[in-house]
Amino acid sequence: MKILKKLLSSDYGMLGVLVALCVFFSLITYENQQPVGQDAADRLLGQIQDQFEEPGVVLVAGKNSEDGREFVSQLEEQLTEGGWKVEAAIAGRPIDLGKALREADDKKLSVTLLACEQSFADLPLVANMKKSIPGLSQIEVVSPESYGWPNFLKSSNLLNVANQIAVIAIIAIGMTLVIITAGIDLSVGSLIAFSAVICCWVVREWMGGPDATVLGMIVACMLAIGACGILGAFSGSMIAYFGVPSFVASLGMMMVASGLAYMISGGLSIYQIPDSFDWLGRGDSFLGIPNAVVLMILLYLAAHFLMSRTTAGRYVYAVGGNAEAARLSGVPVKKVLLWVYACSGVLAGMGGVVMASQFRSGDPKYGLMYELYVIAAVVVGGTSLSGGRGKVFGTLIGAFIIAVIQNGMNLTGVQSYTQKVVLGLVLLAAVLLDMLKKRGWKLSS
Amino acid sequence: MEPFLTLRSIEKRFPGVHALKSVDFDLSQGECVALLGENGAGKSTLIKILGGAQSPDRGRVKLDGEEVVFNHPTDSLDAGIAIIYQEFNLVPGLSAGQNMFLGIEPNDYGWIRRGDEIAKAREILNRIGSTIDPNTRCDELTVAEKQMVEIAKALVRKARILIMDEPSAALTNKEVERLYELVDDLKAEGLGIVYVSHRLEEVERLADRAVVLRDGARVGELQGDEMKRNRIIELMVGRAMDSEFPTEDRKVGDIRLRARNLNKGNKVKGISLEVRAGEILALTGLVGAGRTETVRLLFGADVRDGGIVELDGKELDIQNPRDAIKAGICLLTEDRKEQGLVLGLSVKENFGLPNLRAFSTNGLIDRNGELNRFDHYVKSISIKISDPDQLAEKLSGGNQQKVVLAKWLEKNAEILIFDEPTRGIDVGAKFEIYQWMNRLAKQGKGIIMISSELPEVLGMSDRIMVLKEGEFMGEVTNGSDVTQEKLMAMAIGIVDDKESENENS
Known part of the structure; x- marks a missing residue:
């Protein structure tokens, strides 16, 4: 019990949970495999x-x-x-x-x-x-x-797990930063749709639709990501300079972004784009690892580096831990907040581009409820909603816990309704764990 | 009188700390016992054990000769033990009366008898000599009034033992005097009172006995005439103190910081001040005098309505703390937990926070460089930490203050503003902080010290400015002719400084 507590108390305590889940699903999906x-x-x-x-x-x-x-x-x-x-x-x-x-x-x-x-x-x-x-x-x-080999552990399945969670995991990086500053960003789900629509719309309208060049597609993606960054910065400025609570500011932005996506697309899916557009979402140019997963890994490495080695990262922790003390120590608190929400917007934009690439189209209905899965990944990963504490790799682990549970239940034929119940309970368990950790393992304070 | 509360051989260990070492403690009816000790001596732990917030590893607690076990704060409350913590436990949105009866409202099947409640609340408030209207919302009360409500709340619950943790810390002198009278009254009613304080003069005034803890052990008990400052300090720190304040010869040089006509709403009204190189300027006055508000303007923590700030003859444009820090003005805030430190970050990270630019190239932190500089200060200011990654919240008040000091020293501040630098800090660490203030002044820096403790003001400063309700009341050069009484008179505003000098001459 003591070892368990110690393990769960550490920064990456949920890693043990993830490993346990993997072992569990490996055992129950063990079958005779026919090589092909x-x-x-x-x-x-x-x-x-x-x-x-x-x-x-x-x-x-x-x-x-x-x-x-x-x-x-x-x-x-x-x-x-x-x-x-x-x-x-x-x-x-x-x-x-x-x-x-x-x-x-x-x-x-x-x-x-x-x-x-x-x-x-x-x-x-x-x-x-x-x-x-x-x-x-x-x-x-x-x-x-x-x-004999577990279905779960087949490399094709594992890559599938990673590929499916890539969008959520990428956006969860931004959400981790936001939550470390003791805020919340509800707009990321809508920004996925916004980004996917903008990206495909630019390709269709300006880059020649299905005949667009690679450069044209890259420009379209950059525009989409940039637009999301601007929307993120806008809600960030509301929060930082006008003191609007982050919940409200991002709730407003959630509706704005979703509405814009419907306006631009006319409510319809945009698919007049080159076939090669799915390179990011479906291709695997590097050692057979899906490109989206490679992007995800690179972003996580960069974010970890940012949060642990740079002044910007230290400021994010300080602002979340105690904004007033940080301000009196000369930290540009408002700039940090603005920057964090812009970052969240940019990452949501990237998620949207990846999703557009996966489905080879842009649709304003993308990303519905994704903000909740993203928040769940961050929370399960051990980042505290009260701010000041959290690790990016913890979030990656959280995202994978969610992905592994979903995949494991798919493999064992659990109904999708039941899956929702299980995921909800997992989220509650994670929050409970966080509270217990803070209280030193006492049931009530 | 027979003690009705007895604690025998109380033991408590926390990971890495032996918080209480076989401590005995007695309390009789109608007695006021002062519980003294440096921070970390075990006072809080002992209080928490009495309050049921923590249970002892070993030892017995007896009440009226019967052994009792408190597993929960409500257990001890039911037994008649009430604790009044420094941070009050009042619901800000509820009225004084509602707070007093919170959880024990007089009711019929869930319907609160509001008339009864208010009448009883008024009766009890009258009994302790308070004129608070029970219908006032608690967030509209002053600190002293909130304390009264807390005491009344304890009486509503028929408390027989009242434990007060630093009750006078946030009160004005007048309010403190009323608190003393109330303590005397409650004693006369037969309540037993445990009084925890850092202010030694009030111990002499109030307590029948003083129990001193050091490093978790009970090191002595003083009664009646034995309760003298020197003797208490000796017991608390375990050595005889030659002087509470270090002396050092300093040369006062040219004017470094000059502020003229600072204004901010009705908190700061046209304050001008100047600090010279090698000088310690004390700002004093009662609570609400506008001292903290004034220095916050100098530091850019609040934006001033008007006024000019100059450093070494150059006018500064200070809009926020960043500007002030860049110019070399640093503030050690009164409230270290809320404003001075990010408690969830490590001590090293707190130290690095304002200095990151110096420790980084292109935004990339040189972590070894940061650690080396921090180690330097750990040694030179003797900060007691288990390792540099220890969270700031785990440190004692004195060590927290030292971390804040270290971060500004590294920033090479030219003007250091200490706001109540020794509040909540134990005697040993106090002395070290004083030494540092002297040393910094000797290096030619300008020091501003805000303090409510008049002995500290007289012991440390070269010049003393007195404020009252945001206005300048007077200024004196520190010397043998300046007394606590004189300063207090200025702070209250009855006697003008010039008049008093005229009277003297």
Whole structure:
């Protein structure tokens, strides 16, 4: 119990919770996995090399799907390299395999091996080779062996988790700064829609729609992000210079931004943009990691650096901890506040651009209720709503906790309604934890 | 008289601190016992144990000979023990009467008998000699009136033991005098009173006995005539003090800071002042005299309606604290917790806050440089911290003040304004702060010190300015002919300084 308390008290205490969740979902999604594509080819090659000392004649067969074709071409290439004579490499239907087998039988070839995907090995034709094609009864049939692995831990799933949370996590950086100054920014959800609409609208109207150049798209994204920054700075100035409570100022901005998005788009989705626009949201140019996730990681590193090493970061903590003491120490409190809300706007704008890229369109209905998920990520990440305390990486952990719970429940087939209940309870638990931490683990103060 | 409250061998440990070491404490009916000790000596812990806010690790509490255990503040309140903390526990939006009966309203099935409530409230307020209307909202009351309401609230709950934590700290001298009379009255009614204070002269005036704690242990008890300042200080700090105030020869030089005709609403009315190099100027007066308001104008914490501020003959355009700090004017605020420090940041970060520009290039903080400079001050001002990343809120008042001092020293301030520099600070740390004020003055800096403690004013300053309700009342050069009585007379505004000099001559 003591260790648990100590762990949860540390700045990144929620990391333990995240790891526990990952372990939990790994255990309950553990299943037999059928390898596919390149992975299957590599595994099968290993099996063949163990089983056969001498190369011979081989037939390779796989389905006519993306994975199947990859499996066949990879295996063909590697077997040829290993000295095997590849008689035929089929990526097709079972009937194609049958044809190839009969052909080989007709030619009286001594085929030693049939390397195929599991589904082909299970065909009656192949399984009862002695009866169906007696001439080839000496043939060995190999297919990639299945192995046990959690669905949750498949790299494709993990990247999916990261990609799905990227938008929320990016915006949560700005929200963390805002909440550390003891404020709140409710406008980020609307700013997502605003940014996505502006971005796509600029491409459609000024950059030539579907024929827009890369430069044109970059300019459009920058304009959208800049516009969000200006709206953020506007609510920031209301808060800093006119003393409007952040809740109210950002509530107003939430409606303004949403309304503007509907006005500009006419309430309709804007999709007249180049196909290549989805590079940011769907592409993976770096080690197979989605570009949005790369952007997210870079932004988090930059934000961590900003908050821990720079004067600006120190000022943000000081303003949240005690604005009056900070002012009397010469901290430009109002500038800091203005800057923080502008930052939140810029990051919400980036989130909007990523989302527009993911859906390859801009729609004023994007980002609905996102502010709440963003706030949830920050709070679960251990940032105190009373200000002065919090860590950006804590927020990243918070965002991932939410993403992992959602993904885990999707994998195990929990209904989306139930998921909402669970997420709500998680949020409450996180806040409770924060209170307990502050009170030194006493139930009431 | 037989003690009706006895504490025996009370032990309390916190992580890293042995807060109370087998402390005994007795209280009889109709007795006032002063509880004394430096900050961190264990007074607060002892009070909290009596109040049920904390439970002792070991030891027994007996009330009327019966052993009692307080697990919750309401337990001790039910037993008749009321604590009046420095920060009052009143709901600002409720009236005085509603606050007094909060939680125990006279009611019929949930309907409050408001007539009864007000009548009873008035009766009790009369009993303690207060003229507060029970219908006044608490946020409209003065500090002294709020204290009265707190005491009345304790009496409503039929308290037999009243524990008062620094009750006179925020009161004017006149109000303090009334508080003393009230304490005498309550004693006569048979209440037992525990009086915690840093002001030693009031202990002599009020207490029947004084119990002194040091480092969590009870180091002595003084009775009657034994309760003399020197003796108490000796017990508190554990050594004989030659003098409460360090002396140092300083040369007073040219005028450094000059302010003319400062104005701000009805708080500051046309105040002019000047501070010379190597001089300590004391600003004194009663609460509400406008001393803090005046120096806040010098520092840019408030924007002045009118007036000119010059440093070394050059006029300064001070609109906010940043401008003042840039010019070399620094303010050590009276309230360190609310204004001086960001409690949630580490001590090192607090130290760095105004100095970040010097520690950073292009906005990037050189953390080693910052730490080195901080370490320098930890040694030179002897700040007691467990490590530089310790949160500022964990420090005692004296050490907090030293952190604030360190941050301005690093800023190389030319004019240092100390607002009540030793309030809530234990005797040992007080002496060190005084030494630093002297040392800084000797370096040619100008020092302004606001203080309500007249001995401190007389002990430290070269020149004394007295204010009253935002107006300049008079100025005297400190010397053997200046007495507390003379200053007090100026502060009250009965006797003009010139007249008194005429009388003397």
